[in-house]
Amino acid sequence: MRLTLxxxxxKSRDSTGSFEKYDMPEVSEHMSFLEMLDVLNExxxxxxxxxxxxxxxxxxxxCGSCGFVINGRPHGPMPRTTVCQLHMRSFKDGEELWLExxxxxxxxxxxxxxxxxxxxxxxxxxxxxxxxxxxxxxxANSVPVRKDSADKAFDAAACIGCGACVAAxxxxxxxxxxxxxxxxxxxxxxxxxxxxxxxxxMVVQMDSEGFGHCTNHSDCSAACPKGISVENIARLNGDxxxxxxxxxxxxxxxxxxxx
Amino acid sequence: MxxxxxxxxxxxxxxxxxxxxFSMKLVxxxxxxxxxxxxxxxxxxxGAAAATLGELGYNVACFCFQDSPRRAHSIxxxxxxxxxxxxxxxxxxxxxxxxxxxxxxxxxxxxxxVYRLAESSVNIxxxxxxxxxxxxxxxxxLLANRSFGGAQVSRTFYARGQTxxxxxxxxxxxxxxxxxxxxVKMYPRTEMLDLVVVDGKARGxxxxxxxxxxxxxxxxxxxxxxxxxxSNVFFLSTNAKGCNVTAxxxxxxxxxxxxxxxxxxxxxxxxxxxxxxxxxLTLMSESLRNDGRVWVPKDPKDCGTDPRQIAEGQRDxxxxxxxxxxxxxxxxxxxxxxxxxxxxxxxxxGPAIEGxxxxxxxxxxxxxxxxxxxxxxxxxxxxxEMYQRITGExxxxxxxxxxxxxxxxxxxxxxxxxxxxNIPGLFVLGEANFxxxxxxxxxxxxxxxxxxxGYFVIPYTLxxxxxxxxxxxxxxxxxxxxxxxxxxxxxxxxxxxIKGRRTVDSFHRELGNLMWDNVGMARNDAGLRRTLQxxxxxxDEFWSNLNVLGSGGExxxxxxxxxxxxxxxxxxxxxxxxxxxxxxxxxxxxxEEYQEEGEAKRDDARFSHVSAWQFNxxxxxxxxxxxxxxxxxxxxxxxxxx
Numbered sequence: 001m002r003l004t005l006x007x008x009x010x011k012s013r014d015s016t017g018s019f020e021k022y023d024m025p026e027v028s029e030h031m032s033f034l035e036m037l038d039v040l041n042e043x044x045x046x047x048x049x050x051x052x053x054x055x056x057x058x059x060x061x062x063c064g065s066c067g068f069v070i071n072g073r074p075h076g077p078m079p080r081t082t083v084c085q086l087h088m089r090s091f092k093d094g095e096e097l098w099l100e101x102x103x104x105x106x107x108x109x110x111x112x113x114x115x116x117x118x119x120x121x122x123x124x125x126x127x128x129x130x131x132x133x134x135x136x137x138x139x140a141n142s143v144p145v146r147k148d149s150a151d152k153a154f155d156a157a158a159c160i161g162c163g164a165c166v167a168a169x170x171x172x173x174x175x176x177x178x179x180x181x182x183x184x185x186x187x188x189x190x191x192x193x194x195x196x197x198x199x200x201x202m203v204v205q206m207d208s209e210g211f212g213h214c215t216n217h218s219d220c221s222a223a224c225p226k227g228i229s230v231e232n233i234a235r236l237n238g239d240x241x242x243x244x245x246x247x248x249x250x251x252x253x254x255x256x257x258x259x
Numbered sequence: 260m261x262x263x264x265x266x267x268x269x270x271x272x273x274x275x276x277x278x279x280x281f282s283m284k285l286v287x288x289x290x291x292x293x294x295x296x297x298x299x300x301x302x303x304x305x306g307a308a309a310a311t312l313g314e315l316g317y318n319v320a321c322f323c324f325q326d327s328p329r330r331a332h333s334i335x336x337x338x339x340x341x342x343x344x345x346x347x348x349x350x351x352x353x354x355x356x357x358x359x360x361x362x363x364x365x366x367x368x369x370x371x372x373v374y375r376l377a378e379s380s381v382n383i384x385x386x387x388x389x390x391x392x393x394x395x396x397x398x399x400x401l402l403a404n405r406s407f408g409g410a411q412v413s414r415t416f417y418a419r420g421q422t423x424x425x426x427x428x429x430x431x432x433x434x435x436x437x438x439x440x441x442x443v444k445m446y447p448r449t450e451m452l453d454l455v456v457v458d459g460k461a462r463g464x465x466x467x468x469x470x471x472x473x474x475x476x477x478x479x480x481x482x483x484x485x486x487x488x489x490s491n492v493f494f495l496s497t498n499a500k501g502c503n504v505t506a507x508x509x510x511x512x513x514x515x516x517x518x519x520x521x522x523x524x525x526x527x528x529x530x531x532x533x534x535x536x537x538x539x540l541t542l543m544s545e546s547l548r549n550d551g552r553v554w555v556p557k558d559p560k561d562c563g564t565d566p567r568q569i570a571e572g573q574r575d576x577x578x579x580x581x582x583x584x585x586x587x588x589x590x591x592x593x594x595x596x597x598x599x600x601x602x603x604x605x606x607x608x609g610p611a612i613e614g615x616x617x618x619x620x621x622x623x624x625x626x627x628x629x630x631x632x633x634x635x636x637x638x639x640x641x642x643x644e645m646y647q648r649i650t651g652e653x654x655x656x657x658x659x660x661x662x663x664x665x666x667x668x669x670x671x672x673x674x675x676x677x678x679x680x681n682i683p684g685l686f687v688l689g690e691a692n693f694x695x696x697x698x699x700x701x702x703x704x705x706x707x708x709x710x711x712x713g714y715f716v717i718p719y720t721l722x723x724x725x726x727x728x729x730x731x732x733x734x735x736x737x738x739x740x741x742x743x744x745x746x747x748x749x750x751x752x753x754x755x756x757i758k759g760r761r762t763v764d765s766f767h768r769e770l771g772n773l774m775w776d777n778v779g780m781a782r783n784d785a786g787l788r789r790t791l792q793x794x795x796x797x798x799d800e801f802w803s804n805l806n807v808l809g810s811g812g813e814x815x816x817x818x819x820x821x822x823x824x825x826x827x828x829x830x831x832x833x834x835x836x837x838x839x840x841x842x843x844x845x846x847x848x849x850x851e852e853y854q855e856e857g858e859a860k861r862d863d864a865r866f867s868h869v870s871a872w873q874f875n876x877x878x879x880x881x882x883x884x885x886x887x888x889x890x891x892x893x894x895x896x897x898x899x900x901x
Binding site: 011032035045051053059078085087110128132133141161184190 | 310327329335394419425534644715813
């Protein structure tokens with residue numbers, strides 16, 4: 001098939017960018033989207049032009065490195081699919097595609113389709129962990145975990161930190177990312193002692209990074225390649241409210257399972 | 260320089276590590292912050308090490324080339340992690356895990372290392388659960404297990420098909436906690452390009468900041484490399500695109516010995532290649548072999564037929580036929596070679612690339628019938644989804660197609676029992692070292708080794724080293740740092756100045772094809788000699804006809820790749836050389852000349868040793884040092900999975 005690509009080209013953090021048009025005359029339907037960009041990059045270099053920078057690593061949808069917007073949709077048209085797992089059979093001959101980086105104040109563009117997502121790491125640093133030093137763990141089966149809690153925790157923990165949720169949100173909020181981690185830990189008995197504190201600290205950090213507020217559009221969840229549910233946002237909101245209204249964790253808050 | 264003492268314990272194996280831990284020196288809590296430690300790599304081994312050393316109070320700097328430590332390739336491990344918990348009451352024990360690992364490694368690993376690994380396995384599960392790793396559980400709330408290739412007990416812990424992701428996120432969260440506490444300083448998007456050795460000791464590294472292009476140095480009292488394996492020497496592998504041999508290779512060029520580079524593992528269950536543009540291969544967890552049955556048509560004429568139309572009697576379930584007791588769960592090397600044999604005999608399935616169909620069926624029809632679609636989907640749902648996304652075929656309806664692909668490398672930098680290389684102060688962890696898997700790694704053991712090294716070995720052995728040296732004393736103004744920085748800059752300038760006609764990827768693909776054809780699943784003398792002739796020719800062309808655009812002072816992904824491919828072009832020669840002189844078949848190293856009825860034939864009299872190679876210059880003959888292997892507990896027998 002033949003496609004026309006309009007790709008955002010930007011030399012550096014400080015420079016201004018613009019779309020450039022590329023003709024892709026021979027695209028195989030079995031190629032992945034990134035393999036198509038590989039082919040383009042080989043051609044550009046042969047013509048003495050600098051290749052398109054884009055982030056990628058595992059190319060199997062788990063590392064979270066890749067991601068850009070295709071025709072307004074983060075990771076492109078296939079639901080629950082990262083752009084590295086998106087195959088060209090999802091497109092039609094003659095289509096024109098617009099590729100641009102995640103757009104968010106908290107994700108500065110570094111070059112072409114590459115953005116800086118360190119803000120996500122700083123949200124985790126604020127509290128996205130269970131404080132347990134190596135060596136201090138009790139025997140693994142000494143604390144049973146309800147299977148449904150473990151399953152729900154897993155669903156939230158499946159987040160790959162790609163940033164599509166932020167790119168999809170009209171407010172560039174990071175609530176889905178933040179709530180996924182807070183829920184994952186808050187649903188497990190091991191995560192109870194720090195649950196409310198964690199919720200508060202992570203939300204404060206998220207706000208200070210320049211992410212917007214959540215106004216319940218749910219575009220984040222629709223764009224999420226791992227299908228992280230907005231239920232997590234409700235859970236985080238509940239914990240955040242309890243933490244901020246009541247100040248500190250109260251007795252009874254460490255009931256197993258959580259909100 | 261000869262091989263240093265490997266410091267293997269002589270105590271009874273059950274007590275060896277405990278006794279060693281007691282006899283090693285300690286660094287008192289108040290003194291730890293005076294010592295600085297560099298950790299390169301942030302996967303299971305590096306992330307666990309950096310976090311744990313930070314918790315202990317050392318002054319840690321951790322480096323990764325990805326934009327975040329959470330992206331390290333450990334994240335892609337699917338199937339699970341072994342631990343000798345014996346929760347299933349099916350006869351497992353530390354000793355059995357040890358035994359299975361030594362045997363699975365085809366008697367080419369050190370017994371004491373393997374025993375320590377098995378011993379640590381139980382603590383890893385405890386630690387991960389405490390961090391909130393959401394392992395699969397039974398309805399009673401206790402942990403679930405599954406079985407895995409090469410074992411007759413059920414000892415694998417898993418988190419759906421994303422065990423590596425969940426374990427890495429556990430280590431990552433511990434690491435981020437230490438970053439917040441200020442004990443670890445994290446340097447993402449920073450690639451190590453050289454090791455700095457001062458007065459015979461590892462004292463720091465030279466890096467390139469990938470964002471700005473700046474070349475910088477960092478000094479420390481010890482350096483830990485946890486930079487993964489070298490499967491990408493084959494270009495097409497299941498490794499992430501960024502995985503490379505650069506850190507270990509450049510340490511090798513500074514004097515660290517490289518051990519057993521020819522031990523590579525080919526994973527039996529990967530999605531077959533679909534075309535010449537293919538950029539990587541996708542692994543499907545080996546756990547699929549628990550419930551999937553492997554077969555090819557008996558008659559080559561059926562290879563193009565819809566598999567559902569092929570009658571039961573016309574199918575060859577070759578693993579069940581050849582290895583009745585292990586069947587579809589035969590170890591990886593055996594399952595891989597059996598698939599290659601089936602395809603080479605003209606019975607492969609799927610699209611023909613260059614005239615050969617390279618694929619075998621992995622069929623779930625029986626399991627769906629026996630367990631129901633829901634149970635199968637609970638176990639493998641995400642893997643099935645992934646398969647369907649890539650191939651466009653639904654594995655609940657049509658059997659999956661699989662073919663082996665390079666996946667893991669057992670070889671790596673030589674280390675002693677303390678995980679220290681022959682350069683004092685240089686420690687090597689996880690896949691980057693050679694130490695625990697011998698010639699073949701069992702499924703679900705990579706995660707175990709990475710975490711054991713990072714959480715439970717290095718905190719002790721590094722302390723023992725640091726307690727014997729004075730902190731500080733060398734900083735980055737030292738001439739050794741300036742020289743190394745100069746070399747790194749000159750090398751990058753050279754890449755940019757060649758201005759030839761070929762891209763980095765074109766050289767990488769050419770090298771990869773050569774290595775896959777001749778140093779892949781099966782090797783022979785003639786092919787290896789041809790490869791040794793051909794590699795320097797490709798390398799010469801690389802250095803005269805490479806085209807890298809842009810500059811060094813900016814984010815330049817092509818320049819990054821050029822450095823990695825330049826190192827693969829040197830490393831490939833050593834790997835081939837090692838395969839050539841190892842005139843036996845063992846584990847993942849299969850020499851066609853050394854087999855008995857199609858099975859690998861080891862030569863214990865001549866090759867029961869670790870091959871540790873010393874660098875003598877690019878293109879110069881390396882020096883081989885041999886570390887003999889002794890087996891006091893597990894008798895060296897011919898592996899049989901029949």
